Amino acid sequence: MAAPAATRPPHPPQHPPAEPATPAEHSLKPQLASRHLTMLALGGVIGAGLFVGSGQGLALAGPAVLVSYLVAALIALAIMRMLGELAAALPVSGSFSVYADKALGPWAGFTTGWLYWWITSIAIAVEAMAAAGIVHQWIPGLPNWVAALAFMALFTGLNTLSVKMFGEAEFWFASLKVAAVIAFIALGAAALFGWLPGTPSPGTAHLTGHGGFAPHGTGGILAALLAVIFAFGGMEVIAMAAAESADPALAVSRAVRSAIWRIALFYIGSVAVLAALLPWTAAEPGRSPYPLVLERLGIPAAGTVTEAVILVALLSALNANLYGTSRMLHSLALRRDAPAALAPVSSKGAPRRAVLASAALGFLCIPLEAVRPGAVLPVLAEAMGGAMLFMWLTVAASHLVLRRRLERTEPERLVLRTPGFPGITLAVIVVLVAVIAAMALDPSARGQILGSGLLAGALAAVGHLRRRTA
Template sequence: MPADLDPDLDRGLRPRHLTMLALGGVIGAGLFVGTGQGLAVAGPAVLVSYLLAALLALAVMRMLGELAAAIPASGAFSVYADRALGRWAGFTSGWLYWWITAVAIAVEALAAAGILHGWLPAVPRWAAALAVLAVFTALNLASVRSFGEAEFWFASLKVAAVVAFIALGVAAVCGLVPGRTSPGLTHLTQHGGFAPHGPTGIVAGLLVVVFAFGGMEVIAMAAAESADPGPAVARAVRGAIWRIALFYVGSVAVLVTLLPWTVARPGQSPYVAALDQLGIPGAGRVTEAVVLVALLSALNANLYGTSRMLFSLARRGDAPAVARGVCRRGVPRGAVLASAAVAVCSVVAEAARPGHVLPFLTQAMGGAMLFMWLTVGASHLRLRSMLERDDPAALVIRTRGYPWVTLATIAGTAGVIVLMAADPGARPQILWSAGLTAALAAIGGVRQARGHRPQAAASGSSADTAPVRAMR
């Protein structure tokens, strides 16, 4: 057994689970709803914004997949940062991910509850949110395979929805839909042209759509609970890279061809308008159902990811010991319950003071993903060279163009952070995220200076603290 695989965790995830996690983890409500805001600020040129964001995000996924296949660990990029950059970096990225993901679970539960409340008005939104949290907490407590099966089917539904939309859209553009006239390419040239707001609009669109690619981190964490992590993760990531690019860029290309960009409204799904134009009965309800699936899938994956991160932090002595235990089914029960509790408290607080709690909490989430991507890039830069030198056989998947691709990804991510800081609308989010990151880094630095880890971690009983063979 590789030293990085925690013997206490159940390795019940199958290759098909990892494949759909890699695909479905990135296809979420950000695509189905967030595209409206991107289209409103960039026009048809939002397609360029998505291309740039996809290049950045998929490079990060490739690097994460490479490290996850070589060093499978439940803490994923936090463990890699710990080993490559120091304990402070692992502490910072781990707690940053745990916090923003726990808050995201509450946001997703309330968003899903809003849809359910629309279908069943007699059920209060807060009650529906708590019911959703209860169901998925129970699912994650049952077994890792239960989580994997649920995510497999959620991801399959999302992928099927995107493929169906692309197929219908292409048929409409080609004039093959009965009773519908092909718009041709007129929507790409009218209303100010392809880029009505010029390069500024493309940049503004990038700042909006880049966050639609969040969620890819789960595939790296899931590697630690796979029976054969190296080949399974390598296969999943290789297949996911081009499929995600196709699904995102392909569906957005169809969207901007079918619709004039002037109909886009932030917070509203342009896919509803596109389906209406194609004559799909009940387009609004169809899209609502797809968005609900996307939200539940994201909630399920985030609860899994945040619990495994807390478990990993506890095993390394950087989180309370209550999160360190594993039940007989191989599930870190304490970490799951603690992560779900934060979401439950957030939902209850939001119900008590609507519009006051979650908006405040989510301010610190805006740019946190970008700081984590920086950590992935910096960790990959160092660990890849160490593995190539001491254990090249562990690199079953390689990022082509290393180290230049890694350096370009770091520079691109830093560039997005700078652009957010320069944009008045995005500035508060990036400043809150930067403040939270700096505070965690300071705490992590103090803990590193003290050099204390609990006996369990120091003795090597935690797989996440065991050194890589290449670093012994």
């Protein structure tokens, strides 16, 4: 889908570099087109969190999961707008880590950068194993760990070639996911209007029956919010990709404006179809509700079709996360917060050493998980859940500081402005703190938030110590 045209300022200001000049052998190459960034914004959010996580949300809140997704979407899209504004003004590969450094201090940049690198490196291994599990169902003779290592090797190799190769791969992955969601919404709408032969429309029976719209009350809506908000993780990669586009201000502005309404439409639209066509009592946590709906609509091989879409979503996430975590490591190396040996890039603009170092954790975790299933990845993944909220909180706090600073010193950089500033930024900060507090009080989510908090605290202590001894 083509992104809507963005209006270029009549006389674009010539901005100085957002970061100090770096040696040519350390500089990333501007090889990503506007269409790549647009699909990165869409594809980074539409993933297994939607296709699988929606089942847990529906089971927790019933049809009122729509409210949970709406609140989560508003938070996430506000964060995307803030990131887009800063990325257009200050296009750097370290993205929110650099913004935290500039706004809150070097310790904050160190903490945020390494927190993102750690949890994203773990996510890569989790996604590789999950994708391998789907392939194992199709080819039982292929061990999970072999398929997982093959996926790791494939995408590690792809990311060491050039950023253009990554951009093309992610463009087509995201296009397939978007097409799948559009097809699902179209089929669902046709069923609701009674246009599918042999499939009577349920009307509003599933939205109001089985205990009503909110069978578990506001407590269910809150529980579902805590479960589904993580589905919106992954949008951060667009801010990193801005540094590798030829015209960051224009490309990011166009991508963010386009992605915001499309993500809202795809998420809320597909979840509304789920809630309208499937009794919430049929939803199961950990199982995708999409094949259940497709089976009710008489779609042949519904389970296989859904598994194929989820496989694409997982591989897309693996690809995007490897890109994002390698760029973060490259940025940390440029700032001397990681070994300087990780800073060089190839002649085609790929930070190969940073890619290999970021993939190394996945290559290590997968054989360990194969030897002791359930003893490695689930334990490491426990600290991932809340870390995204801490990073979003840092983004909002950095936006609050940097937006005001740019308005005073370089207002011409603000080509994409977050509406309602500073009220919207302050509101997001309050809501995120409330969500973190709710997770800390929820026994089922407490482990995630405590694990993430301990990890962030340890990194902050290291960052403070480094700066004091530097």
